[in-house]
Amino acid sequence: MVQKPTLETVAKLAGVSIPTVSQALRGTGRISEETRRKVVSAAQQLHYLTDQKAASMRSGENREVGFVINQLSNPFNAEVISGVVDLLEAEGYLVSILDTRDDANRQRQQLESFIRHGRGGLLWVPTVGTDDTTYSLLRAHRVPTVTFLRNVSPSFDHVGIRNAEATYQATQHLINLGHKTVAYLGGTQMTLVRRDRISGYQKCLSDNSLCRPLVWDSEDTRLEGLNSMNTLLKAHPEISAIVCNGDMVALGACLALQRIGLVPGREVSVVGFDDIQDAEAATPRLTTMAVSPVKLGRKLAQVLLARIREPDMPVTVSEVSAELLIRETTGPSQNAVAS
Amino acid sequence: MVQKPTLETVAKLAGVSIPTVSQALRGTGRISEETRRKVVSAAQQLHYLTDQKAASMRSGENREVGFVINQLSNPFNAEVISGVVDLLEAEGYLVSILDTRDDANRQRQQLESFIRHGRGGLLWVPTVGTDDTTYSLLRAHRVPTVTFLRNVSPSFDHVGIRNAEATYQATQHLINLGHKTVAYLGGTQMTLVRRDRISGYQKCLSDNSLCRPLVWDSEDTRLEGLNSMNTLLKAHPEISAIVCNGDMVALGACLALQRIGLVPGREVSVVGFDDIQDAEAATPRLTTMAVSPVKLGRKLAQVLLARIREPDMPVTVSEVSAELLIRETTGPSQNAVAS
DNA sequence: TTACCTTGATATAACGTTATAGCATATGTC
């Protein structure tokens, strides 16, 4: 145990050659049952574990993939990761997670490091401000890549959410409840995701002949949601409902309402996005657009596996629909009742 | 660009030998300024990136480390990870994160995979129920290892929190406010961390001649905190204050109180543990035992680096103190005022 | 018998690096 066990050590102990050991352990080639047993027992005795660095260097195969994500602390992301990891680990892959914290420089560093270490696949939520050289870097090194949520380039497979459809549905729900002044709260930059969500919100307003779209920025945390809602209410006290870019923002917004004595779902209605665990636990329980993070994670894993196995298959784009989950933070407009 | 660039490709383009390229790019050996420039330009032209698998195989050096953690979705952990990653990435390391979700089997799989892939270092929150063979696996393969939070084995370096001291302080704070019936809420199994925290709580009670320790289980999520607090209140309506095993539980407990019309900090006082972002954002703002996750993360990274550089140094144990942050969820006992 | 196939193993080369040693050529010293 003083020396790292290698094929050579095992071979010596079993009294056979190195290739024999390699084949016996992997079940390839023509090895008699008897020597196979000898080899396996020797390997166990020495606690031998294949050195994958050496193996993958020779064989080209590589069961290490990475998930480069924009915000690890977001519980929705954490749940997606669970789904991905479950499926890929079952297939013998090692999934490692990198957090860019939406910093393009950090992301660049991480991806270069990623390529240098020769990972066999990439699941990727591209940072805001990712530039073209990053895409060509990945293409040049032939990294099988699936983008997630942010569909930034037609050369990569993609798995995402039907964002415009979802916010349209959320907005329509509020309008059906009689709300006339519906604002959009959340996001800070014009990512594709946010653009799509806002466009669904706007289209719904105009389809219903309500023509005052109002979009307000906020980081995707409870704290920022609280602060932004405060400023929004000060600037536009007339709004009676909001569609949020994420549950964390929505929960923060509910807190803001409660602090000034308003009840979410009575004076002001709130719709979230994601259906994280806390949405159900909050008081009042949050109405939200639910997407199953585990289902998304599985889909992601499946697409990546397909791409790894068939590098030349045509690029695929998969989008899953969100589902409106009506809980307690949405209710009939007070104005509508009054009029 | 059709072929993966290697030292050979670069050497051919620059018109020099392979070792020359290797040395020129790393700045070792004796290379003239002129050829160095030639080589660097050729490398850039081909988008050459060192294949670390091959490099580390030959040189033995390995700048890949892993952080094997028990619960990725916990925001406190996410913040610790940030601290670790900041420091290690600056030193040229690639940090990848694995989530055991506190499942010993999964953890075993992940660690074996981890070793096979030859990682150069490990930061580790061991799962509940980790058995001895796992420790010896890590020792046998000489993986530089630092345990975090759960100090399970004297053969690894450790970074953790002064848990008993912290809960003692929290409990004393409640007692000073006049509370006589203080319960402990959170955790599900007898991990070392929880044992230490409970012992601090108990010692404080007995030091103050209050002899009714009451410990109640709960998973470390808001939802479970809510449910557990409900059952606790039903079983023991007399309690006037609780010390919690984590902020998530504490926030859930506050929700439970609010649902039945009680105000945290008035009828029942609540102290959390961790000081996650939401502790400040909650209504009312959560009193908690604060440990700086970023500071912990940095410490972790430093200890690991030291261990990697000096594999034979004596084992170190570092513990940081938590600090009582008094906010709004703790207040004078109503009984004390009445009597 | 000769020719051919099957079985069970091994020898050898290769993956892309880096460490070591070696070999010219230029520079300095006495």
Add this chain to the structure above:
DNA sequence: GACATATGCTATAACGTTATATCAAGGTAA
């Protein structure tokens, strides 16, 4: 001018695997 030393580069081997080719021994068919 002879010798030592410094400079700049290259040849070679090695890291631990796996892929390919090869080889000996035994079995089968004509």
